[in-house]
Amino acid sequence: MAKANELHRKRVSRSWYGDFFVFLMLAGFGAFMVIPMIFLVINAFKPLEEIFIFPPRLYVVNPTLDNFKTMFRMASNLWVPFSRYIFNSVFVSITVTVLHIIFASMAAYPLAKHKFAGRDTIFQVIVLSLLFTSGTLALPQYIVMAKMGMINTYWALILPPVASSLGLFLMKQFMLSIPDSTLESARMDGANEFVIYWKIVMPMVKPAWLTLMIFAFQSIWNSTGGNFIYTESLKLLPTALQQITAGGIARQGVGAAAMLVMALPPIIVFIITQSNVIETMSHSGMKE
Amino acid sequence: MKIELARSNKPIKMPLKERFIREIKLNKTSYLMVAPYFILFVIFTVIPVISSLVLSFTYFNMLEFPQWRGWMNYQRLFLEDDVFLIAIKNTLIFAFLTGPLSYFLCFIFAWFINELPKRLRTFMTLVFYAPVLSGQVYLVWQLIFNGDFYGILNSFLIHWGIISEPIQWLTDPKYNLTCVIIVQLWLSLGTSFLAFIAGFKDVDHTLYEAGAIDGIRNRFQELFYITIPMMKDKMLFGAVMQIAQSFAVGQVGMALGGFPSTNYSLHTVVTHIYDYGSIRYEMGYASAISFLLTLAMVITKNIITKLLRTDD
Numbered sequence: 001m002a003k004a005n006e007l008h009r010k011r012v013s014r015s016w017y018g019d020f021f022v023f024l025m026l027a028g029f030g031a032f033m034v035i036p037m038i039f040l041v042i043n044a045f046k047p048l049e050e051i052f053i054f055p056p057r058l059y060v061v062n063p064t065l066d067n068f069k070t071m072f073r074m075a076s077n078l079w080v081p082f083s084r085y086i087f088n089s090v091f092v093s094i095t096v097t098v099l100h101i102i103f104a105s106m107a108a109y110p111l112a113k114h115k116f117a118g119r120d121t122i123f124q125v126i127v128l129s130l131l132f133t134s135g136t137l138a139l140p141q142y143i144v145m146a147k148m149g150m151i152n153t154y155w156a157l158i159l160p161p162v163a164s165s166l167g168l169f170l171m172k173q174f175m176l177s178i179p180d181s182t183l184e185s186a187r188m189d190g191a192n193e194f195v196i197y198w199k200i201v202m203p204m205v206k207p208a209w210l211t212l213m214i215f216a217f218q219s220i221w222n223s224t225g226g227n228f229i230y231t232e233s234l235k236l237l238p239t240a241l242q243q244i245t246a247g248g249i250a251r252q253g254v255g256a257a258a259m260l261v262m263a264l265p266p267i268i269v270f271i272i273t274q275s276n277v278i279e280t281m282s283h284s285g286m287k288e
Numbered sequence: 289m290k291i292e293l294a295r296s297n298k299p300i301k302m303p304l305k306e307r308f309i310r311e312i313k314l315n316k317t318s319y320l321m322v323a324p325y326f327i328l329f330v331i332f333t334v335i336p337v338i339s340s341l342v343l344s345f346t347y348f349n350m351l352e353f354p355q356w357r358g359w360m361n362y363q364r365l366f367l368e369d370d371v372f373l374i375a376i377k378n379t380l381i382f383a384f385l386t387g388p389l390s391y392f393l394c395f396i397f398a399w400f401i402n403e404l405p406k407r408l409r410t411f412m413t414l415v416f417y418a419p420v421l422s423g424q425v426y427l428v429w430q431l432i433f434n435g436d437f438y439g440i441l442n443s444f445l446i447h448w449g450i451i452s453e454p455i456q457w458l459t460d461p462k463y464n465l466t467c468v469i470i471v472q473l474w475l476s477l478g479t480s481f482l483a484f485i486a487g488f489k490d491v492d493h494t495l496y497e498a499g500a501i502d503g504i505r506n507r508f509q510e511l512f513y514i515t516i517p518m519m520k521d522k523m524l525f526g527a528v529m530q531i532a533q534s535f536a537v538g539q540v541g542m543a544l545g546g547f548p549s550t551n552y553s554l555h556t557v558v559t560h561i562y563d564y565g566s567i568r569y570e571m572g573y574a575s576a577i578s579f580l581l582t583l584a585m586v587i588t589k590n591i592i593t594k595l596l597r598t599d600d
Contacts, residue, residue: 014403018507022400029397030415033474036428037418039440043431055443107325116315117308122326129333130528131585135536135558139565139578140336143343146350148331163328166479193317222423227566238424252431263422267414270421274410281479281486285521286528 040263043256044068051252067257074244074254080232082240089221089237092157097216099158101209104167105175109197111168112175113183123172127286129165134219134226142227156228157236161220167212173283174208175201207276208283214273218266237262337582344576349569361576372577374552375560378465379535379581382556383588386469387534390476394526397477398484399511413485420478429471430544433457458545461553468541468554475540476533480526487519520596527592535585538562557581 038058043051045063075082110116111123134141141160142151150156178201186196202209224238241258244251270277302310312319344361346354365372401412419425432440435456442454457467491514496504499514516523538558545554548563557577565574 014507019403022403026397026400026404026412029393030412033419033477034415036432036474037422037425039431040425040428052438054437055447056438056440103325103328107322110318110321114315114318116318117311119318122322125334126329127528128586128589129329131532131535131589132333132337132582133532133536135539136532136578136581136585137333137336139561139571139574140340140343141332142565143350143571143575144331144336144339159328160332163325163332165329165333168325168329193321197321218421218423241424256428259422259425259427263425266421266423267418270417271414274413277482278413278486278489281483281522282490284483284486284525285519286525287521 040256040259043253044260046253048253067253068261070254071244071257071261075240078240078243080235080240084233085235085237085240088234092154092236093217093220095158096161096220097213099162100164100167100216101212103162104164104212105171105202105205105209106197108168108171108175109201110193112172113178113180113201114193126165126168130169134160134223138226145228150228152229152231152234154234157220157223157225157234161216161223164216164219167215170211170280170284171205171208173285174205174280177283178204207279210273210276211280214266214269214277217269221262221266337579340575340578340582343572344579346572346575347570348572348575350571354572357572361573364573365576365580371552371555372557372560375555375557378553378555379537379557381465382469382472382537383531383534386472386476386537387530390473390534391480391526391530393473394477394481394530395484395523398481398488399515401485402488413482416477417481419475426471426475426540427543429467429474430458433467433544435459459550461549461551464545464549464553468544471540471544472537476530478529478533480529483522483526483529484519487522488515491515491518524593524596527596528589531585531588531592535581535588 035058042058042060044067045065046060047062047064047066050057050060050062078085111119137160145151145156145160150159182200182204183196186200191199220236222238223236224242225234225236229235241262244254244258343354345356345358346361347357348354397416401409401416404412434440434442435454435458437443437446437454439454439457441457442451445451446454455463457463495514495518496510499510504510504513536558538556541549541554541556542559542562547559549555558581561574561577561581564570564577
């Protein structure tokens with residue numbers, strides 16, 4: 001009975017033509033979003049002779065794994081062994097993700113829950129820096145890192161994203177929702193602030209650090225290392241991918257296969273953590 | 289406990305230096321916890337921004353010590369550098385056309401997706417967010433906009449008899465900016481989109497029921513009178529993320545249309561920084577451009593903050 005009542009109330013503000021319009025827009029724009037992706041998947045499984053059919057088909061008649069095989073064969077013929085790129089990407093991604101989560105949450109906790117001089121100023125500066133993406137800061141960062149001798153080392157890939165401001169912002173906003181009484185009773189029991197942070201706060205903000213994990217992982221996984229790295233053996237996977245795909249139309253299928261393989265890990269991680277990401281974004285509000 | 293003490297002690301008059309030391313001692317743990325992150329933040333964000341301001345008044349090539357040049361870099365930028373003016377024009381197109389448009393798309397589609405049942409909502413969120421997740425996949429657009437017969441768009445248009453000669457979508461200045469805008473929109477449902485999804489989901493449903501009793505008759509009234517006021521703070525966050533994204537445009541254009549693009553038709557401020565910083569090594573000049581970009585973003589953010597606040 002209550003259910004029927006709810007449904008009835010919902011309908012008051014929902015007209016059938018409105019629903020139809022929403023459906024139409026979602027379908028239309030959804031297609032725009034998804035067709036390039038579908039095209040990528042299909043191309044990855046096309047045999048060479050189907051790639052050259054005119055006009056191109058948006059389906060595949062004889063799916064094959066040839067492109068993936070060629071990709072792995074080409075990968076093993078690179079000047080720097082392919083495993084090295086994989087190692088670099090995995091090593092840098094994991095290091096950045098772990099350090100970012102620990103540093104950002106450890107800083108977010110006092111910013112959210114302690115009172116000390118300079119706290120608000122620090123947080124305001126960090127909020128302002130949300131504006132500056134890596135693209136905007138790349139050049140001045142390059143100059144600073146060059147002066148510190150970090151260019152062309154792992155440090156140049158690891159340290160800047162560890163201090164990314166989005167992670168700290170989301171973490172701090174999430175921690176504001178932790179009730180003070182919980183922390184207070186832990187203090188009564190004699191726990192020091194580090195113990196409270198690690199044993200009480202961190203388990204409570206699990207959605208937030210899962211979100212930071214996907215954001216950090218995704219940005220490193222897709223990063224080429226820009227101008228900070230010029231030694232081939234220190235470069236990341238997307239660079240290797242560019243070398244494999246840089247062969248024009250004949251390599252279309254191989255390129256698609258490589259892009260597909262690269263795109264899967266972040267998508268899978270996002271599917272697993274999605275509900276946590278949305279929960280974290282619930283706290284992303286900004287008051288001025 | 290200590291923290292409470294620090295507050296209550298504040299009104300007591302003490303010399304500044306002593307008070308400073310006392311404050312640090314009392315809140316030692318807090319500062320210690322913030323330190324690792326904050327030191328890295330200062331090195332990789334604060335110092336770069338300040339150094340770009342200082343270096344913008346110098347000639348600096350990374351090898352010799354910077355030479356003071358006063359306002360010369362800025363003079364050169366606005367009076368002599370025609371390409372910079374093109375870069376500004378293109379960046380403004382992205383900032384004031386693509387930016388608001390993608391903000392609008394994030395909002396509208398978060399709203400629409402919120403109307404769906406839970407399973408489908410999760411799926412559609414992934415569909416719209418996938419381009420951002422998958423990084424390099426935007427290079428697929430290169431195949432779509434490819435300039436020869438095998439380019440997907442060209443071959444379909446030719447097949448259907450709409451055009452007879454292939455169009456150089458990504459190199460012809462008549463089309464390439466539009467093409468990059470399309471790709472940029474495809475890539476634009478990012479963090480703000482997720483924030484809006486969360487915003488719509490979080491609105492208390494009893495408010496809608498109360499609204500229905502108070503005479504709300506359609507979904508637009510519901511949106512304007514209930515939902516938007518409830519998620520105002522997330523809309524500000526979304527705006528900041530969108531400004532950050534749309535002013536920093538450059539990478540996609542460089543990857544798709546080449547560098548430099550035909551008649552600089554895809555040249556943006558970020559591309560210009562890349563040109564002078566990473567290719568010509570004129571770091572002073574590039575720093576001036578970089579600082580102006582930072583300044584423009586901060587100003588835009590302040591304006592938008594004011595706009596979103598006046599409605600209260």
